[in-house]
Amino acid sequence: MTSPFAPFDWKLAHGRSLTLGPDAVIMAVINVTPDSFSDGGRNLALDSAVENALQAVRDGAAIIDIGGESTRPGAAPVSAEEEQARILPVIEQLARRSDALLSVDTYRAETARSAIRAGAHIINDIEGLQKDPQMAPVAVEAGAGVIAMHTGRGREKLADPIEDQRHFFSATLAVAKAAGLARERIVLDPGFGFNKETPSENLALMARFDELIALGYPLLAGTSRKRFLGALTGREPAERDVATAATSALLRISGAAIFRVHNVAINRDALRVADAILKARETDGRGTPA
Secondary structure, three states: OOOOOOEEEEEEEEHHHEEEOOOOEEEEEOOOOOOOOOOOHHHHHHHHHHHHHHHHHOOOOEEEEEEEEOOOOOOOOOHHHHHHHHHHHHHHHHHHHOOOOEEEEEOHHHHHHHHHHHHEEEEEEEEOOOOOOHHHHHHHHHHHEEEEEOOOOOOOOOOOOOHHHHHHHHHHHHHHHHOOOOOEEEEEEEEOOOOOOOOOHHHHHHHHHHHHHOOOOOOOEEOOOHHHHHHHOOOOHHHHHHHHHHHHHHHHHHHOOOOEEEHHHHHHHHHHHHHHHHHHHOOOOOHHHH
């Protein structure tokens, strides 16, 4: 990638693709769980999950990210069987009722395989392909797009946040290469909030986000309603959408391509402003190329 705003044709399962770069892309969060930090229980019933997902598409989401296990600190783990029982009916219904791209939020290869068969196009792995050794081969077999997230959980981090990103993703990309996962199928996620416990650590990652462009892959930003925004604003999770939209706009200017959010409409508006600014930068202010 020469520029984060240049077109990148992200290859996905079932013959689909998505152009990243020129315009911000929104991914809506649908947690089919009773205990997610912000929206636990809201989508636990099948009908509610499907309708909320369809509303997110109407509001402007291009991707629906469906997860069946809470990833908040201290959340109780669930079995693969329970995870699949929660998410597969949602994916199946959305695949029939919408042309939206569907993402499965899981670190288990067997869940990812079942989700792709049910109609998902993307695997969103919060362990960056490093926990389940079959995840990358499943992605290759399915022709899926992959979002590989950085995490500091379960390991010693390097002191410099960007160096730690590079260190972690070098291992992720080595796994991808060994499995034969093509570059055009990979998006990287810096993992805001995942063992980045202080506001200062998350803010440092935001402030230096443009340094991650050198990794050479499209980037996803997932700041939505995160705890560091609560520390900055004093607001509870469901009240952090304005702060989320502010970070979305700032990170778009810094080069992020995809935005994983709970409130699609408010982030859509913020990102339209950011995209308009980026397009204005391409001219001299009078409509001619700069």
